[in-house]
Amino acid sequence: MSAQTGGIAKPFDKEAALKRAIRRHFKTLGFTKNADGALVLPGEGKTVVRQLHRAQRRDRLQSAQPFLERALPKALPSFAEGSELDVSRIRLALRVVKSDTPEADLFRVATMTWSVPVSVGFGRRMRYLVWDESHDRLAGVIALGDPVYNLSVRDNAIGWTVHDRAERLVGLLDAYVLGAVPPYSFLLGGKAVACLVRSRDIFADFQAKYGGTVGVISKVAKSANLLAVTTTSSMGRSSVYNRLRLDGENYFERVGYTIGWGHFHITDTLFEQMRDYLRERDHAYADHHEFGEGPNWRLRTIRAALKALRINETVLKHGIQREVFVAKFAANAFDVLHYGEKEPDVSGLRSVAEISAMAVERWMAPRAARGEIDYHSWTRSQIPRLIRGLVDLPRADLRCTG
Incomplete structure (x- = not known):
């Protein structure tokens, strides 16, 4: 137990140091507190979201330096140059990613090009490289894993009771990594x-x-x-998943927003300090993260540390409401998930090749033809600087649409 005097942590013990580190971290991110002790966002919009993720991204990047030194030179040739793309010929395919392979390294490098750090997933996992077969280049990445157990907006949309969810959550996955890489991302490749x-x-x-x-x-x-499959926008309202329809079929549908509660604003470094603190107190959650123990272990661990530190857990209400979407594989997916009796109707599913052809025709080729974004100038040599956050990506000039 930590040394205390009259229930107050001594100014130089580990408990006091951790409390100061937590408060200093929130202040650095720009949070203030209201009268109830809840965090107040420093503003609104995607710039604020990126700002709140910056510390976590910096932590991840620093710890990944040995990996990048080894893997980045080998991964770079797989990224496309904008000038080499004949957009009308793009043909997307899926390549399964297995652990401890060059494909796994390329997958990880690709996720590090984004401004928001990605999860490592939990439990069941299916990972893919999205490959442009025509140009033999990486176009994007997909990772599906076990969904979070408690997500009220999803459960309400399906009509689940607690019992229903426990019985039929097995029929769901969550797309915890989903997106395109440059220059495909400039062409609505996402x-x-x-x-x-x-x-x-x-x-x-x-x-x-x-x-x-x-x-x-x-x-x-x-x-x-x-x-x-569910997915959640990283930047509040999503411009990628909204109106995501091909040939009259919805590919993702919005079901609502999260309540703005979670732990993304707790960096890996701060989390490890919390684990050390709990470990010194022989708390079970410090190392209670074996497969099958639940995807919310990190959140439970943080809550346990905050409780032990006597810090109000309302600091986990960060206020970023993320848009939640669902891709229904079966036309009657919600009925099957709700009642668990009917056979799923998956007759409307198309192959990756068919979807690729429709998506290129619907989004990618028209954007290239309109000339509203400069994708030609992109070079793979910019990837290392993009990973370090030193590249300003081109934005569409919608005035070119006429």
């Missing part, structure tokens, strides 16, 4: 990549890998179909 999630190929991959899965929570063997 929309194309997102549409590939709702494909016959991924449905079949899930059946082959997890069709006879054992429930993470229940430990009961279940005959599972992938009925839906």
Whole structure:
């Protein structure tokens, strides 16, 4: 136990130091507090969201330096030059990513080009490189994993009770990594990549890998179909997933917003300090993160540390409401998830090849033809600087649309 006098931590013990570190961290991010002790955002919009992620991204980048020194030179040739793209010929395909392979290194490098750090996922995982077969270049990445257990906006949309969710969560995955890389991202490639999630190929991959899965929570063997995939915008309202339709079919549909509660604003460094603090007190959550223990372990650990430190857990209400979307693989996905009795109707699913062709025609080729964004000037040599946050990406000039 920490040394205390009259219930107050001594000014130089570890507990007091950790309290100061937490308060200093929130102040550095620009948060203030209201009368109830809850955090108040330093502003609104995507710039503020990026600012709040900056410390976490800096932590991740620093710890990844040995990896980047090894993997980045080998990964760079897989990224496209804007000048080499014949956009009308783009043909997207999925390549499965297995751990400890060059593909896994390339996947990780690609995620580091984004301004918001990505999760490592939990439990069941399916990872893909989105590959442009025509140009033999990386266009994007997809990672699907176990969904968070508690997500009220999702559960309300499906109509789940607590019992329903425990029984049928096995039919859901969450797209915790989803996006395009430059220069494909300049051409609305993010929309194309997102549409590939709702494909016959991924449905079949899930059946082959997890069709006879054992429930993470229940430990009961279940005959599972992938009925839906959720994803959550990283920047509040999403311009990528809204109006995501091809040939009259919805590929992602909005179900609402999160309540703005979570732990993304707790950096890995600060989290490890919290774990050390709990470990010194023999608290179970310090190392309670084995597979099957639940995807909310990090949140529970942070809450336990805040409680032990006597810091109000309202500091976890960061106020960033993220838009939640769902891709229904079955036309009757919500009915099957709700009642658990009907057979899923997946007759409307298309192949990755079909979706790619439609997405290129619908979004990517028209944007290139309109000339509203300079993708030609992009070079793969800019990737290292993009990872370090030193590149301003081009923006569409919508005046060119006529």
